[in-house]
């Protein structure tokens with residue numbers, strides 16, 4: 533019986549077999565495309581506790597994301613590959629870049645580059661995402677000495693029963709509109725079948741991370757590669773944290789788990805109503821109900 537396996541990297545020396553395969557840079561197998569502020573960094577950090585995965589970056593904050601398929605596509609595929617970590621053939625290579633989700637050009641470009649790319653999205657209550665994004669942009673402004681954003685209630689105002697985006701907090705990306713997930717997911721579904729995509733609940737990722745992580749590791753063909761030895765709850769931090777190779781760490785307190793602005797009950801329910809039809813449409817598109825609204829205001 534002959535097997536058609538390429539064993540060029542296997543050497544046999546005095547009866548021992550060992551592999552000399554060198555890790556190589558290549559296109560990633562999967563992209564975490566968003567939604568930013570729903571736990572995308574937590575997801576890749578959980579995956580990164582296992583050697584089964586290699587992530588192009590585990591920095592937090594969008595400044596460190598590659599933004600290849602949206603902003604640097606003209607640099608070419610070789611440039612992109614050069615930014616990837618060297619990986620062995622058995623590892624799953626992942627790039628995380630949250631702005632990919634919103635850009636209408638990105639799904640076609642990803643498809644053109646790698647038709648079998650796996651697409652991962654972490655989605656959370658769009659109202660939570662909005663206040664989280666507000667706090668995120670504001671803290672960057674404060675850090676670089678710019679004027680802080682006006683209060684949230686000045687940015688999104690309720691006028692004659694309608695929501696108005698009065699100030700655009702970050703012109704390069706949608707703000708209020710970004711919570712209409714069904715609009716963006718539809719753009720991806722034009723190029724990728726549902727089976728090639730996975731949708732993780734940002735809320736469940738916080739309260740029962742291993743359940744959500746198991747779904748992702750199954751999806752990536754690495755079932756059981758992250759275990760309860762890689763995840764522990766830190767009471768002081770109020771979040772699940774990470775453990776690998778005898779070290780333990782949590783997400784940076786200054787960038788993850790920020791305080792949120794308080795919303796008036798009227799603004800909160802208007803925002804919930806604003807997104808409700810899109811949440812419903814999302815459920816129809818992907819066959820998953822996230823149980824939103826799940827965000828009811830300020831956390832301590």
Ligand SMILES: Nc1ncnc2c1ncn2[C@@H]1O[C@H](COP(=O)(O)OS(=O)(=O)O)[C@@H](OP(=O)(O)O)[C@H]1O
Nearest residue numbers: 568569570571572573574664771772783788789790
């Ligand atoms: N384990 C753990 N520790 C801390 N924070 C956690 C964790 N899991 C999920 N989260 C949630 O992640 C939110 C930040 O989301 P992202 O990483 O997607 O933001 S970013 O777009 O990459 O900046 C962050 O949002 P904020 O609470 O607004 O800071 C958290 O709700």
